[in-house]
Amino acid sequence: MKFFQSRRDKKQWESQYEDEKQKYNDSLNREDVSPAREGVLVGEQEQAANIFSEGGKNYRTMGRWDTALVLASNQVGLGILSLPKILDVLGIVPSVITIIGFGVVSWYTAYELLQFYRRHPHVVNMVDMARVVGGVPFEIIFGICLLIKICFTCGSATITISIALNTLSNHGMCTVGFAGIAAIACWLLCLPRKFKFVAQVGLPSTISIIAAVLIVIISLGVSPPQNAPPGFDKNLKVVGNPSFSDGVNAVLKVCYAYAGNVGFVSYMAEMKNPGKDFVPALTVLQVFSVVLYVVIAVAIYCLSGQYTTSPALGSAPTIPAKVAYGIVLPAILSTGLVFGHTAIKYLYVVAMRAMKSTDQLTDRSFKSWGTWIACATLFWIVSFVIANAIPIFDSILSIASATFIAWFTFGISGVFWYHRNWQERFHRKNIPLAIINALLIAQALFMNGVGLWAAITQLIDIFNDKENKVGGVFPCADNSLF
Template sequence: MLWAKKKEAEAASEKPPGEEPAPTRSASTEDADPDVDVLEVPANIFSEGGKNYRTMGRWDTALVLITNQVGMGILSLPSTMQVLGLVPGIIAIVGLGLLSTYTAYELLQFYRRYPHVVNVVDMARVVGGKTLEVIVGICVVLKLLLTCASATVTLSVAFNTMSEHAMCTVGWIGVSAVLCWLVCLPREFKFVAHMGIPCTISIFAAVLIVIISLGIADPKGAPVGGFDKEIEVVGSPSFQDGLNACLQICYAYAGNVGFVSYMAEMKNPSKDFVPALIAMQVFSIPLYLLVAVAIYCLAGQYTSSPALGSAPEIPAKVAYGIVLPALLGTGLVFGHTAVKYLYVVGMRALKSTHQVTDRSAKSWGVWVGSATCFWVVAFIIANAIPIFNSILSISSATFIAWFTFGISAVFWFFLNWGRLLSTKAKIALTVLNTLIIIQAFFMNAAGLWTAITGLLDIFNGDGSEITGAFTCADNSLF
C-alpha cells in the first residue's frame, strides 16, 4: 500500500506544470494553509527499506534549524555594521531575517501539496519537469559546495590564528575538509540535532568571550593608551561595499535550501515545522543583533571580519578554539544536506530507492562515495577562494539569493497560478513575491560583480599577503 502511494506521488510529480494530481484529503487538516490543498502524506523513500528515517519531532527539528542557521555567518555581521551603520545594519538583519522566515513557510506550503518530495530539487521537478530538476540540482550542489568551502576557510582561519600559522594554509584547509567529511558520515539528520546544542553553545560562548574582552581591553590593532571610537549611526558606503555587506547578512540566513530535506525526515512536518522555524528565528535574530551591535560598538573602526579577530590576541585565540564545534557544525549541516541529495540521486540511478535506509554495502558505498567526492571538490574551491569575506559574498551572490528567497517565490506562483488577483490578500502577496524575485535577480547579478571585483582587488595586493589560489600565506588576522 505504501509503495503504491509513493508511485502515485512520483507520477504526479512527472505531470507538466499546471496539471495537478487529484488531491486526497487527509483526516486532519487543521494545520493546513487554507489556500493550499493538503494531500494524504504518502511514504517517502526515507520511511521505506531497512530503517525509518522519519524520526524528527518538533524540537529535534528546531535544533537542526538552529545548527543550520547560527554558524559562521554570524562572524561577519559586526563588520557589516561598520559598513552600513547601526540603523541600516539593524534594519537589514531584521528585515532579511523576517523575509527568510516567510520564504521558508512558502516551502512548507509546497510540501503540504506535494508531500512525496524529499528536497528542493524534487520541488523543482514538480514545477518544471526534468529540465528544471537538472538545473536546480546542479545549482544546489554548487551552492552547498560554496557554503562548505566557506566553512573550511573559516576553520583554516581559526587554526592559523591559534597556531600562529604553524602550517601552510592549504594544509589547514585540508585538515578542515577531512574533519567535516568525518562528521558527515552518519546518515540521519537526527545526528545533526544531537550536535545542535554543543554547536550553539560554542558559538555563543565564543562571541561572549570577545564581547567581554572588548569591554575590558582595546581591540586588536588599536593604539596603545586608548582611542576615539568611530561609530557610524548611518554609514555612507560605496555601492560595492554596501552590497557586499548585504550579501554577508544574506549568508547568515542561508539555510533555507536544506529545509525541505529536514521536512522529509520529520514525523509530522505540516504540524511541527512552523513551531521549529519560529523557535529558530526567535533565537537567531536577537542573537545576530546582539553580536553585531555589541562587537561593533565596542571595537568601533577596529572591527574585523571574522568578528572574533576584533578581540585582543589571547582572547581571540581562546574564542577561535571554543568556536570550532560551531564551525564544524556548519560543515556538518550543509555538507550532510548535499551528501543526502547526492546519495538519493545515486540510489535512484541504481534503481535502489527501496534500499535507501538499508545498512547494506551498496548503500554505505554510495553514501561514503558521495561524501568523499563532495568534500574533495569543497577543498579545491576553498583553496581557490581562501578569504573569509570574499567566499561569503560570492556564495551569497551566486546562489543564496535564489535558494533563500527567489525560488520560494517561484514555487508560490506555481501553487497560486490562476488566482493571483482573486483577493486583496492575494494581490499583496503577488506583489511581494514579484519583488522577492526581482531582489534575487539583482543580488545575483550586481552582487556577483561586486564580490568578484573585491576578491580580485585582494589578489592584486590590496593590503593582503594572499595573492592567489592554493596559497600558503597566512589568512588569519594576526
C-alpha cells in the same frame, strides 16, 4: 556533461521518480491502513509516504525540538561572524533594519516552502520541488546550482577552520594543509546518514558560538581591540556612507546569515509531522537568530569601532581571540556537517534513484553505505578545491550570496508561490502576496547581477592588494587575522 547516456536512461530516471509519487498516492487511497499508520494520516496527509519512511529503517524520526536544533545548526554559524563588520560599512541603524528585515522575509520564504511541501509531500528536497515546477530540465539546473551553493558554504567553513588553526598554532602549517584537515574532519562527521544525528550536535554547536562571541565581547570591554592603540577613539557610524559596491557586499553578508533555507525541505522529509511541527521550530529559529544577530553585531561593533574585523573573533585581543577560535571550532564544524549532509543526502538519493534502488535507501547494505561514502567523498573534495580557489572569507560569502543564496533563500519561494497560485494570482485576496513574491524574484535577480559584480570586484581588489597575505589560490601563506 552528459546527464543521461540515452533516452532509455532518461525514461528510467523519470519512471523511478513517478513510482515514488505513485506510492504516495496509493498510500492515501488504500483502505487497509494499519492503526499505527492511521494515526499519522489523520489530518496530516503529507505523512502518508516518502522514500525515507520505507525500506530497512524509518528515517522520519525528527520532532519539533529536533528540527529546531537542526535549523539552529544550519543557520546560526559562519554568517554571524561577518555581521559586526557590516555595521562599520552601513552604520548601526541601517544594519539593524537590514538584519531584522531579512529575518522576517526569511521566515516567510521558509513558510512558503512548507506550503509547497503540503501540496507535494512526495518530494524530499528542493530539487524535487524544482522538478514539479519545471520538469527534468529545471531539476538538473536546480540540482547543479544546489550542489555548487552548498560547496561554497562548506568551502567557507573550511576557510574559517584554517583561519582558526593558523591563529591557534601561529601558522604552524601550510594553510592548504589546515584546509585539508578541516575537509577531512567534516567528511568524517558527515558519514552518519540520518539528520537525527545532525540534531544531536545542534545544541553544542549553538552553545560554542555563543560562548565564543561572549568571550570576544567581554575581552573588548576590558581591553582595546586587536591593532588598536591604547586609549583609541571609536569612530562609530550611526548611518554609514559606503560606496555602492561596499554597500552591496555588506547586504550580501546579511543575506548569507540567512542561508539555511536550502536544507529546510530535506529536514521536512525526515520529520515525523512537518505540517504540525515545522512552523513552531522555524519561528523559534528566526526569533532566536534575529535577536542574537542584532545583539552580537551591535555589541562587538560598539566596543571595536573601526577596528572591527571579519570574522569578528579577530577583533578581540590576541589571547581571548585564540580562546574564542578554539571554542568556536564545534560550531564551524557543525556548519560543514549540516550543509554537507544536505548536499550528500541529495547526491545519495539521485544515485539510488539512478540505480533503481530507492527501496534500499535506508538499508545498511554494502550498496547503500558504499554509495553514501562515495557521495560524501566526492562532495568534500570539490568543497576543498573551491575553498582553496577562493581563500578569502568575506569574498566567498559574498559570491555565494550573489549567485545562489539569493535564489535558494528568497527568489525560489516566490517561483513556488506562483506555481501554486497561478490560476488565482489576480484574485483580490492574493494580490498583496503576488506583489510580495514578485519582489522576491526581482530581489534575487538584482543580487545575481549587481551582487555578483560587487563580490568579484572586491575579490580582485583583495588579490591585487600588496598588503594581502593570502596572495592567490591554494595559498600556503598565513591567513590568520593577527
